[in-house]
Amino acid sequence: MIHIFKKSIPALALALLSFSSCDKWLDLKPQEGVVAEDYWKTKEQVRSAVNGLYISLITSSLTQELFMHGEIRTDMIEVSTFATQAYTEYRFSDMLSTNSFSNWRTFYRMINYCNNVIDNAPDVKAVDPTLKQAELDAYIGEALAIRAWMYLNLARIWGDVPIKLNYTASDEDLASIAKSSQSEVLKAVVADLVRAEPMVHETFGTTAADKGKITRYTVNALLADAYLWQDEYQKAADACDEIIEAGVFELVSGDPSTWINELFGQGNSVEGIFELQYDRQQLNPFYTLFRQNALYTAGQNVYEDLFQFDATDPENFDVRGDRGALSTATNMIYKYHAFSRTQTKSLEDSYTHWIVYRYADVLLMKAEALNGLNRGQEALDLIYTIRERGNAMQGTDLDPGADDEQGITDFIVAERAREFAYEGKRWFDVLRNARRNNYARLDLITGMIVNYAPADRQQAMLGKYRDVNSHYLPIYYMEIQRSGGVLEQNAFYGN
Known part of the structure; x- marks a missing residue:
């Protein structure tokens, strides 16, 4: 009822x-x-x-629920010691119908x-x-x-x-x-x-x-x-x-000095399509979620594995990584607290919007559709447009062929993880691509579980996730x- x-x-x-x-x-x-x-x-x-x-x-x-449902079952976050048992049950596939998060x-x-x-x-x-x-x-x-x-x-x-x-x-x-x-x-x-x-x-x-x-x-x-x-x-x-x-929308510049401020610090950029409008009269909940007694932090290996870095040139970096999506110094989820790469917001300034859709999402959704239509080169062109804007590291280029539908799927899923880190999309992106063709790509889910499940929980979690009914609450x-x-x-x- x-x-x-x-x-x-x-x-x-x-x-x-x-x-x-x-x-x-x-x-x-x-x-x-x-x-x-x-x-x-x-x-x-x-x-x-x-x-x-x-x-x-x-x-x-x-917005708290959208973040949780989109991220808690992924390799992008860690649940902190401040979180209650309900969070850990959800994260580690121990959900029961009595868990309030199933409401x-x-x-x-x-x-x-x-x-x-x-x-x-x-x-x-x-x-x-x-x-x-x-x-x-x-x-x-x-x-x-x-x-x-x-x-x-x-x-x-x-x-x-x-x-x-x-x-x-x-x-x-x-x-x-x-x-x-x-x-x-x-x-x-x-x-x-x-x-x-x-x-x-x-x-x-x-x-x-x-x-x-x-x-x-x-x-x-x-x-x-x-x-x-x-x-x-x-x-x-x-x-x-x-x-x-x-012709109304475009990607904001990937200039490290302006990217995070335009998209998140101020909001309502030329890239934004639909954003929930927090302001000084109605602050967002993210300061508490990610900073003050944070319930969530960035995953331990997100920066090294997903964004990577150039050990030979500290000025060459993915703008979406350190002090974009996260702070490598503290593992704080960063993009909801930033005016810039060097200046963070106080609680009183915690009005960063929740972005539901932005132009980058449209381009990558189109890439996903084109890949499904066997128009691989067009899909790749869109992926590389996003990568160029973010200054993605060369080591993250999966370089699939235009006729490699599975390889392009992997590339899209990974690029969406970089582009929309902590925007409540990761679990849904993985699930949507995994379930196609009678779960032909279940490995997208099981591979992600292997990335974050503790050793003593891994086999039990994999056993549950191999039952596709477990993918829903x-x-x-x-x-x-x-x-x-x-x-x-x-x-x-x-x-």
């Missing part, structure tokens, strides 16, 4: 007060999440409710907020004639895209999950919903995005809004991602081309209990 609880009016008032000082693109005081039944009367209320979706994205635990509540709550807009906003047009159809369509398109993003996350974290496409107004309206297959969920994701694509804006007229809200480019990035999970390579390439051919035990037998536990974990 999916339990999504209605927020009280006092809670909404608190949310309004908390963000009344926001002076970026949230020009109305936004409601967070679910709003009262008598709320939907004016176009201003519709706009406020949609703005509330974005507020909910940054005030919930979403999908954050994602379904966000879906319900989107459903609220999708279901109720159209009624406003009948009572407020100043709400134009194009405005209404754009608002609904944003909600559809955010809902699709949530379901894409659910599908790649839990696999088979329930699909709920209508708003739950109260506890009494909740119903038990059986799971749909992962393929059905991905089809629903694409359906939402295809519907949203002509509805949403290409631009809102300001940089912060264009990067912080759903645009047509965000929808196409999501479509490319979803198509890759379905092995729809031509459709994925086409979605990438919608972004590339628009269990359904939280309380959901199973409340469903009255409607929800079945994911296969690896029993009932």
Whole structure:
């Protein structure tokens, strides 16, 4: 059973007060999440409710969960001694349905907020004639895209999950919903995005809004991602081309003195497509996660193995490595705390955005699609574009042939690890490529496990990961209990 609880009016008032000082693109005081039944009367209320979706994205635990699900099972991080047992159980394949990290509540709550807009906003047009159809369509398109993003996350974290496409107004309206297959969920994701694509804006007229809200480019990035999970390579390439051919985005310079500041220190760069907009009024959670009593640190061998270095020339380095993704001096995950390679942020400055998609991602998603289409040389050209910008070390060049599909896959997975280190993508990149053609590349997962599993855990972990059902999380035990037998536990974990 999916339990999504209605927020009280006092809670909404608190949310309004908390963000009344926001002076970026949230020009109305936004409601967070679910709003009262008598709320939907004016176009201003519709706009406020949609703005509330974005507020909910940054005030919930979403980014912490996205980082965890995307990184904790990989060779990129270490879990520190400050972490509780729940973290180590997840990292070392000891997950049970009682582990709170198997709770999908954050994602379904966000879906319900989107459903609220999708279901109720159209009624406003009948009572407020100043709400134009194009405005209404754009608002609904944003909600559809955010809902699709949530379901894409659910599908790649839990696999088979329930699909709920209508708003739950109260506890009494909740119903038990059986799971749909992962393929059905991905089809629903694409359906939402295809519907949203002509509805949403290409631009809102300001940089912060264009990067912080759903645009047509965000929808196409999501479509490319979803198509890759379905092995729809031509459709994925086409979605990438919608972004590339628009000429709106480009890679920021790989100059070591500016790269990290442009992308992360300040954010909303020419490379950014969709970024969750933390600011001084709403700081991000990364200072605590990665710096103050850090729960996560960089993996011990990430720098030497993944980025490498030039022992003969200290001025020759991958800009994404030391004091890019991580600090080799402290093993701190660095990119969320940096103004520059030499200056870090204080807690009060911890407003680095969570980047969902950026132009480099589009280029590498297209490379992945082209490789699937047996257009290897074109894929390699895109990979080398990314490598040149980052000044990748020669020792990391796998140099596959244009007709070596498996070698290019290895190259893409490795380059994505360098480019998107600690951006919540690593596990999903490995899983997506491993599972193709009936898990023809299971070695991508088992090889990664060998890289980080402690010697006394390695064989047990490998045994579990060879069962492909283990690649998805269990359904939280309380959901199973409340469903009255409607929800079945994911296969690896029993009932």
